[in-house]
Amino acid sequence: MATIFLSAGHGAGDPGAVAGGATEAAEIKLICDAVEKELQSRGLKVSVVPELRLRPTIDWINRQAKRGDVALELHADASKNIVDL
Numbered sequence: 001m002a003t004i005f006l007s008a009g010h011g012a013g014d015p016g017a018v019a020g021g022a023t024e025a026a027e028i029k030l031i032c033d034a035v036e037k038e039l040q041s042r043g044l045k046v047s048v049v050p051e052l053r054l055r056p057t058i059d060w061i062n063r064q065a066k067r068g069d070v071a072l073e074l075h076a077d078a079s080k081n082i083v084d085l
């Protein structure tokens with residue numbers, strides 16, 4: 001069975017987007033935990049990547065992945081509120 005490597009964007013000292021006291025890193029970690037549980041409940045094999053910066057995350061996955069595995073990194077980035085498009 002293929003493995004889904006799941007990582008939460010940012011963390012390891014990088015907060016990602018920040019708004020109203022919330023950080024992308026903290027919010028995405030919560031979502032990542034929920035996604036992990038949901039995928040496992042559907043019988044899928046999930047491997048959660050430890051909290052690392054981007055390059056070490058990619059290296060960690062590449063050391064373990066086999067052909068057919070999938071890597072998924074979650075983000076909730078932000079943009080300015082654009083009124084006029």
Ligand SMILES: [Zn+2]
Nearest residue numbers: 009016075077
């Ligand atoms: Zn992000």
